[in-house]
Amino acid sequence: MPEPAFDYQRCLLACAAGDRRALRELYQQESARLLGVALRIAREPAVAEDIVHDAFVRIWTHAASFDPDRGSARGWIYSVTRHLALNFVRDGARQVPLDEQHDEALQASAQWQPVDFTAQAHSARIYHCLEQLEPARRDCILHAYVDGCTHAEIAQRMSTPLGTVKAWIKRSLAALRECMG
Structure with a gap:
């Protein structure tokens, strides 16, 4: 019997x-995944x-x-975390790139679990909507919201x-909102 969906809005x-x-x-539901998001952006455990x-x-x-008319409750939670992490990076805080040794130690830690975004995307409606975007535009969205890149970093990658990336x-x-709606 499948587990009932978690009610973020409630x-x-x-x-x-x-x-x-x-x-x-x-x-309990999201801290490990949110830690993964913050770690990808801040790069320091x-x-x-x-x-x-x-x-x-x-x-x-x-x-x-939180306004349910503007998006999902889970999306709002991730947005709060992502914005805090990006603000940390933008404020000129020190970034420490993860080397192999640190990455292996993090993955071995019982407190931190890597996020399998692919599995999440396949199980969500968003996957279908992302597939409808042109590849370059989809890559921009994924770099911004999965990798935590700034617009300037995406433009460089x-x-x-930069203006084109922002427009895309x-x-x-807007296209994703329409598709999901």
């Missing part, structure tokens, strides 16, 4: 009402842990600002003008 609404159990449920902590504080204190991301997000 948890956020409960957090907004002051229900600490709901925050604990969210933490201790910093990534701090980002996830700060993200859950922000989720708790700003849960009432893809050898594409904006139009692609």
Whole structure:
């Protein structure tokens, strides 16, 4: 018998009402994956842990600002974490690239589990919608939201003008919203 889907929206609404159990449920459900997102962006385990902590504080204190008309509850949670991590990087904080030894140690850690974005994408409607995008535009979205790259980093990786990358991301997000809606 399949496990019932986790109700992120219910948890956020409960957090907004002051229900600490709901925050604990969210933490148990997503903390390991959010740590993976923060680590991909910040590239430093201790910093990534701090980002996830700060993200859950922000989720708790700003849960009432979640608007289901603007997107999914799970997406909002990931957006909070991603923005905190990107702000850390943009504020000029020190980045430490992971070498093989550190990467192996992280993967062996019981506290950190790598995120299998491929499996998640295949199980979600978003996969179908992403497939509808032109490959270059899909790559921009994936670099931004999976790899945690800034627009400038994407432009450099893809050898594409920054304005073009920004336009592709904006139009692609609109297309994804329409496809998902």
